[in-house]
Amino acid sequence: MSLESVRDHLAAAAPDLEVIVTEDSSATVDLAAKAHGVAPGQIAKTLSFQVKDRIFLVVTRGDARMDNKKAKAAFGGKVKMLGLDVVEELTGHPVGGVCPFGLAQPLPVYCDISLKDFDIVIPAAGATNAAVKVSPDLMADITGAEWVDVCQAPPESA
DSSP states (O other), X not given: OHHHHHHHHHHHHOTTOOEEEOSSOOOSHHHHHHHHTSOGGGEXXXXXXXXXXXXXXXXXXXXXXXXXXXXXXXXXXXXXXXXXXXHHHHHSSOTTXXXXXXXXXXXXXXXXXXXXXXXXXXXXXXXXXXXXXBOHHHHHHHHTXXXXXXXXXXXXXX
16 A cells, blocks of 8 residues: 555656565665665665654665754754654555655655765655655655755765
8 A cells, every 4th residue: 555655646746757666675775775786875765753743754865864963953853753653654654665755644854965965866665675766856846845954974985
């Protein structure tokens, strides 16, 4: 069902994008990088956060880490990661397949500027073995995302 909601969203918003389903799991950044033959940084991971009563998603490059100071400034308070038990309920996607497409309910989406280090990034697509190859700008456009700078500089690699 989650994979189908992603396919439906992409069919309407970006019909040229194809969902890639692999035999191998891509549920973690390292597994996804291996499955797609790219560096971990090129995987676009979607994280679920809460500040006070506000819940939102942040998409970052796979090897980036949140910078608490930057995140607090950008989101107006201490950022708390959502528990695994509520992520699927709120997004409609299983952990390991969480993405900004085809959400169960509308949630604000933010894309970290670290994604712009790549021409193409690979976010999950609603299942632990599904993904899509997309430019960071198109991903932000079709999800209504706002660009933010909330991550630490990634380690020297990519």
